[in-house]
Amino acid sequence: KAGVTQTPRYLIKTRGQQVTLSCSPISGHRSVSWYQQTPGQGLQFLFEYFSETQRNKGNFPGRFSGRQFSNSRSEMNVSTLELGDSALYLCASSLEGVRYGYTFGSGTRLTVV
Amino acid sequence: SQQGEEDPQALSIQEGENATMNCSYKTSINNLQWYRQNSGRGLVHLILIRSNEREKHSGRLRVTLDTSKKSSSLLITASRAADTASYFCATLNFGNEKLTFGTGTRLTIIP
Numbered sequence: 001k002a003g004v005t006q007t008p009r010y011l012i013k014t015r016g017q018q019v020t021l022s023c024s025p026i027s028g029h030r031s032v033s034w035y036q037q038t039p040g041q042g043l044q045f046l047f048e049y050f051s052e053t054q055r056n057k058g059n060f061p062g063r064f065s066g067r068q069f070s071n072s073r074s075e076m077n078v079s080t081l082e083l084g085d086s087a088l089y090l091c092a093s094s095l096e097g098v099r100y101g102y103t104f105g106s107g108t109r110l111t112v113v
Numbered sequence: 114s115q116q117g118e119e120d121p122q123a124l125s126i127q128e129g130e131n132a133t134m135n136c137s138y139k140t141s142i143n144n145l146q147w148y149r150q151n152s153g154r155g156l157v158h159l160i161l162i163r164s165n166e167r168e169k170h171s172g173r174l175r176v177t178l179d180t181s182k183k184s185s186s187l188l189i190t191a192s193r194a195a196d197t198a199s200y201f202c203a204t205l206n207f208g209n210e211k212l213t214f215g216t217g218t219r220l221t222i223i224p
Contacts (some may be wrong), residue, residue, distance in 0.1 A: 003157070033211070043201065043214035056211045090155055096209045101146055104155035 004093050004105035009090065012111045017080040021108045025093030031055075032074040033102065034066060037088040045048050046089075049074055050097065078110075084113045117202045117215025125221040132189045134218040136202030137182075143205045145178055145185050146212065150199045159187075159200075189220075197222045 003023040013019050025032050033056075034046040045058040049068035066076040072093075078085055088109050092102035120135045136145070137147055144163045148156040160171045162178045162185065170177050175188040199219050203212040 006155075029212075030159055035214075042216055043203075045211045045213070048210055050210075056209060058211070067155070089151065092156075098212050099144070101158040101161050102148075102156070102212070103158065104148075106155045107153075108152070 004091055004103050006089075006091050006105035008108060009106065010109045010111075012113060013081050014113055015081055016081060017081050018077060019081060019110060020075055020077045021089055021091075021110070023074045023076075023091030023093075023105060025074070025091075026103055027102070029093035029095055031094045031097045032068055032070055032072065033092045033094075033098065034074070034076050034103050035090045035092065036060075037090060037107070038086075042088050043090075046076065048098070055097075081112045086110060119200075119202060119215045119218045121218060122216070124216040124219070125191065125223060126192060128192055128194055128222050128224050130192055132192050132196070132220055132222075134187045134200050134216050134220070136185045136187070138185075138202075138204050138214055138215075139183065140204075140206055142180070143207050145176075146203045146205070147174075147176060147185075147187050148201045148203060148214075150201065150217075152198075156201065192220075192222045194222050194224050196220060 006110045033048040048056040063079045068074045088107045090107045094106045117138045119186045147159040150156045153163045173190045199217045201217045202215040
C-alpha cells in the first residue's frame with residue numbers, strides 16, 4: 001500500500017511569505033501528526049489531527065496552523081515566515097494514534113531566505 | 114522540549130560488529146519507540162516497547178527498557194553498511210498522544 005506522501009519535497013520562500021504543506025496519510029489512517037526538525041532543536045511536535053479535529057498541539061506560535069480534511073489528508077500552514085522556520089517538516093500517520101507507532105513521510109524541506 | 118537524551122551522540126563501528134545506543138528520559142512513560150532516519154529523509158519505525166515490558170526483539174534489533182532508571186537501549190547485532198543512519202528514541206507519556214523525541218545517535222558503519 002502507498003506510504004505517507006508529502007508535497008512538495010523542497011520549497012524556498014522569502015521572509016514574510018506564507019506557505020502550505022500537504023500530507024496524504026496511509027489509506028485508512030485517521031491520525032496525522034506534524035513535526036518540525038532542525039539541527040538545533042531536533043524533532044519538535046507541532047500538532048496532531050484525528051478525524052478532522054485537532055487533538056494535540058505543541059508549543060509553537062499561532063503562525064503555525066493546520067487542518068485535516070474528511071479524507072484524512074492534512075495541510076499545515078505557516079504565515080509570516082521567519083528565517084528560523086527553515087526546517088524539515090515531517091508528517092506522520094497512524095491508524096488510531098501514536099500509541100502503536102507512526103509511519104512518517106519523507107518530509108518537506110523548507111528554506112526561508 | 115526533548116524528553117530523551119541519547120548516548121552516544123555519534124558512533125562508528127566496523128561492519129559486522131554490534132552497535133548499542135542508549136536513551137534516557139525524564140518522566141513516566143506509556144511506551145518507548147525507536148526510529149531510524151536516513152540522511153534528510155523521513156523516520157522509520159523500528160520497534161515499540163511498553164512500560165510493562167523489559168525486553169523486545171525484532172530481527173537483529175534488541176530493545177531493553179528499565180523504567181526504574183528511566184532508560185532504554187537499542188542493540189543492533191551484526192551491523193551492515195545499510196544500518197548507517199540516525200537513531201532516535203521517542204517516548205509516549207500517559208495522558209497525551211504525542212511522541213517526544215530524543216536527540217538521536219548518528220551511527221556510521223564502516224565497510
